[in-house]
Amino acid sequence: MAAMASTLPPERFALFLALRRGLPLGLGALALLAALVDHAHKGWWVLVSVGLVSTVWPTFSRGDAYLKVRASLVRWDAFWVRALRPFFRTLGREDEWILSFCGFHNAKVREALQGKKARKAMVLLPHCIQLARCKAPVIGDLAACYECHLCTIEDVLHATLEKRWEVRLTNRSHKAYREARAYRPDLIVAVSCTDRLLKGLVKVAETPAYVIPLGLPHGMCVDTTFDTGHLLAAMDALTEPKPRLAPVDSEASAS
Numbered sequence: 001m002a003a004m005a006s007t008l009p010p011e012r013f014a015l016f017l018a019l020r021r022g023l024p025l026g027l028g029a030l031a032l033l034a035a036l037v038d039h040a041h042k043g044w045w046v047l048v049s050v051g052l053v054s055t056v057w058p059t060f061s062r063g064d065a066y067l068k069v070r071a072s073l074v075r076w077d078a079f080w081v082r083a084l085r086p087f088f089r090t091l092g093r094e095d096e097w098i099l100s101f102c103g104f105h106n107a108k109v110r111e112a113l114q115g116k117k118a119r120k121a122m123v124l125l126p127h128c129i130q131l132a133r134c135k136a137p138v139i140g141d142l143a144a145c146y147e148c149h150l151c152t153i154e155d156v157l158h159a160t161l162e163k164r165w166e167v168r169l170t171n172r173s174h175k176a177y178r179e180a181r182a183y184r185p186d187l188i189v190a191v192s193c194t195d196r197l198l199k200g201l202v203k204v205a206e207t208p209a210y211v212i213p214l215g216l217p218h219g220m221c222v223d224t225t226f227d228t229g230h231l232l233a234a235m236d237a238l239t240e241p242k243p244r245l246a247p248v249d250s251e252a253s254a255s
């Protein structure tokens with residue numbers, strides 16, 4: 001299984017952005033109309049309208065301004081994602097809806113880190129990428145992988161050794177959040193299913209994150225997979241490369 005670095009794919013977020021901006025603006029316009037009709041509560045309607053429109057403004061923030069408002073913006077955006085999630089579920093487009101939200105913030109993070117790459121990045125991976133029948137104790141130590149070529153962990157291990165990534169493979173979301181808070185990275189690159197990506201973005205909203213969805217060819221939490229080339233491309237594009245370790249001189253160390 002070879003992992004090839006490629007360029008980062010374009011982010012798709014038109015669906016999320018259309019509703020994230022369109023709904024508050026539409027409701028704000030309706031509140032203004034109500035103010036024209038309902039004179040007794042005119043002030044309240046205007047306040048509602050201003051409040052709704054003000055929730056849209058941070059979605060236009062970019063670069064450092066985005067990073068400053070990111071935590072509150074992610075939480076607000078997640079509110080809309082959750083509010084409309086049942087609707088998209090009935091349409092059979094739930095994943096598309098959540099990934100559109102993820103794509104919006106991926107694009108913002110990419111833009112914010114242009115020319116100012118992360119120096120202390122952390123990769124978070126779910127344990128279910130390990131083949132279910134494999135007994136290698138890779139949680140806590142990726143190097144325990146036997147490199148049998150059967151799952152993506154081998155690719156991650158090679159990249160981790162070569163590029164000195166900080167990687168955590170966890171079997172519980174709360175452990176991943178705890179690891180991220182303890183390490184205090186300036187960028188998280190996380191791989192997970194759409195539901196956990198949404199939760200993770202909210203739980204660790206204060207840290208910029210670039211997220212990559214899992215493939216679920218065998219259903220949830222079993223022998224999942226992901227595009228390791230996408231992970232390599234994200235790390236190459238968004239993080240400062242670490243200096244390679246000097247090879248050990250075996251003769252010198254033996255003498």
Ligand code: SF4
Nearest residue numbers: 131134145146148151
């Ligand atoms: S590549 Fe490593 S972790 Fe994956 S199945 Fe083989 S030994 Fe197990």
